[in-house]
Amino acid sequence: QPVLTQPPSASASLGASVTLTCTLSSGYSNYKVDWYQQRPGKGPRFVMRVGTGGIVGSKGDGIPDRFSVLGSGLNRYLTIKNIQEEDESDYHCGADHGSGSNFVGVFGGGTKLTVL
Amino acid sequence: QVQLVESGGGLVKPGGSLRLSCAASGFTFSDYYMSWIRQAPGKGLEWVSYISSSSSYTNYADSVKGRFTISRDNAKNSLYLQMNSLRAEDTAVYYCARIYSSRTRTFDYWGQGTLVTVSS
Numbered sequence: 001q002p003v004l005t006q007p008p009s010a011s012a013s014l015g016a017s018v019t020l021t022c023t024l025s026s027g028y029s030n031y032k033v034d035w036y037q038q039r040p041g042k043g044p045r046f047v048m049r050v051g052t053g054g055i056v057g058s059k060g061d062g063i064p065d066r067f068s069v070l071g072s073g074l075n076r077y078l079t080i081k082n083i084q085e086e087d088e089s090d091y092h093c094g095a096d097h098g099s100g101s102n103f104v105g106v107f108g109g110g111t112k113l114t115v116l
Numbered sequence: 117q118v119q120l121v122e123s124g125g126g127l128v129k130p131g132g133s134l135r136l137s138c139a140a141s142g143f144t145f146s147d148y149y150m151s152w153i154r155q156a157p158g159k160g161l162e163w164v165s166y167i168s169s170s171s172s173y174t175n176y177a178d179s180v181k182g183r184f185t186i187s188r189d190n191a192k193n194s195l196y197l198q199m200n201s202l203r204a205e206d207t208a209v210y211y212c213a214r215i216y217s218s219r220t221r222t223f224d225y226w227g228q229g230t231l232v233t234v235s236s
Contacts, residue, residue, distance in 0.1 A: 046222060
């Protein structure tokens with residue numbers, strides 16, 4: 001099954017942009033990845049799914065247009081433009097592995113985004 | 117609106133058992149696969165288990181296989197996780213999550229979580 005790697009931390013100034021990266025392990029370049037936002041003390045919230053062609057399907061409920069995704073090779077990116085204080089969160093990427101009704105879920109270690 | 121509310125967490129001794137519940141509302145529960153995902157204190161997310169809409173299929177992470185059992189009651193719109201032979205490393209916040217579809221296995225809605233602490 002794939003391993004998803006995320007840098008543990010990132011920071012950006014209010015109003016700036018930041019790109020978070022999730023890297024799939026070798027051999028899994030065709031995998032789609034889901035991004036989740038987790039505000040302090042809350043449960044995760046689905047942001048959007050990304051493949052090598054970009055967004056797959058629709059964004060999660062209430063996700064603003066400031067959030068976008070790209071995919072290239074083994075990397076899946078989440079970009080946040082015009083960062084707001086409420087964007088300070090942990091961001092997790094996840095994927096599923098397996099066929100039919102026999103699958104497992106995998107997650108990266110998460111990136112803590114600090115808004116300066 | 118979709119709501120998932122977990123309950124049943126608490127303090128339990130190593131080797132003990134606990135049963136978590138997740139009450140679902142705002143959608144047709146019987147149409148969706150469901151999952152449990154946990155997060156140890158200060159750590160990332162770890163997928164635990166899933167169950168298909170009619171309970172025909174389940175799967176578990178290796179770390180819990182043989183100790184945890186997922187189940188559901190579609191008449192009660194409820195998801196369960198029976199946890200036996202608990203270990204200190206099972207200490208975590210446990211989230212239930214809805215799976216978007218059997219083909220697109222996105223966890224599209226999550227609950228607020230329930231804390232399980234395994235300690236003597």
